[in-house]
Amino acid sequence: GQQVMQIPQYQHVQEGEDFTTYCNSSTTLSNIQWYKQRPGGHPVFLIQLVKSGEVKKQKRLTFQFGEAKKNSSLHITATQTTDVGTYFCAGHSNSGYALNFGKGTSLLVTP
Amino acid sequence: DGGITQSPKYLFRKEGQNVTLSCEQNLNHDAMYWYRQDPGQGLRLIYYSQIVNDFQKGDIAEGYSVSREKKESFPLTVTSAQKNPTAFYLCASSIWGNPEAKDYGYTFGSGTRLTVV
Numbered sequence: 001g002q003q004v005m006q007i008p009q010y011q012h013v014q015e016g017e018d019f020t021t022y023c024n025s026s027t028t029l030s031n032i033q034w035y036k037q038r039p040g041g042h043p044v045f046l047i048q049l050v051k052s053g054e055v056k057k058q059k060r061l062t063f064q065f066g067e068a069k070k071n072s073s074l075h076i077t078a079t080q081t082t083d084v085g086t087y088f089c090a091g092h093s094n095s096g097y098a099l100n101f102g103k104g105t106s107l108l109v110t111p
Numbered sequence: 112d113g114g115i116t117q118s119p120k121y122l123f124r125k126e127g128q129n130v131t132l133s134c135e136q137n138l139n140h141d142a143m144y145w146y147r148q149d150p151g152q153g154l155r156l157i158y159y160s161q162i163v164n165d166f167q168k169g170d171i172a173e174g175y176s177v178s179r180e181k182k183e184s185f186p187l188t189v190t191s192a193q194k195n196p197t198a199f200y201l202c203a204s205s206i207w208g209n210p211e212a213k214d215y216g217y218t219f220g221s222g223t224r225l226t227v228v
Contacts, residue, residue: 006153009151031215033215033216033217035216035217041221042201042219042220042221042222043154043201043203043217043219044219045216045217045218047216048215048216088153088154090154097159097161097167098144098156098159098169099144099156099217100156101146101153101154101155102153103151103152103153104153
């Protein structure tokens with residue numbers, strides 16, 4: 001079955017440093033979504049990418065979808081303490097009916 | 112405001128007892144989902160439902176059961192057959208049909224933390 005793998009599992013940065021998490025799928029995805037879960041909270045939808053090679057930005061966050069639609073990345077520029085949390089990617093395969101989530105990357109930002 | 116409500120927030124049960132987790136949404140979403148979250152494991156799909164009176168097993172359905180009698184409600188029962196029931200359970204909902212739709216993201220409830228002793 002489809003697997004979505006995410007690296008790294010953990011990342012600890014100083015405030016102001018950049019951060020990137022990577023997502024790779026064993027199969028081609030029809031779309032990829034990104035979620036953020038704050039400590040003690042629930043996942044919150046950030047964005048969806050659909051097109052091959054698509055790049056979207058939300059303020060300091062940049063999301064990319066690979067040309068082959070098998071990988072994606074989330075890059076945060078100049079992290080802030082408010083960026084702390086776990087970032088999940090999730091994808092639908094072309095035949096999938098529910099999102100398949102990666103294990104997430106937990107980001108810790110120290111001032 | 113529209114949203115998705117899970118109750119209770121914390122639940123304690125003795126081993127061998129069945130327990131039902133509630134999930135209600137007023138977003139008029141067709142699809143609803145149950146995920147289980149364990150530390151370091153991400154979110155794993157238990158069951159999902161695309162329409163009333165229909166549901167499908169996810170990757171870890173053994174020991175769980177669901178019903179979908181109303182569009183707004185998708186309760187999950189954790190049975191005594193579930194070997195490791197202690198976990199954080201998340202319910203979600205979404206529109207259904209076009210994965211490329213702009214508002215296709217899932218809306219999650221705040222979760223139920225189940226502890227079985």
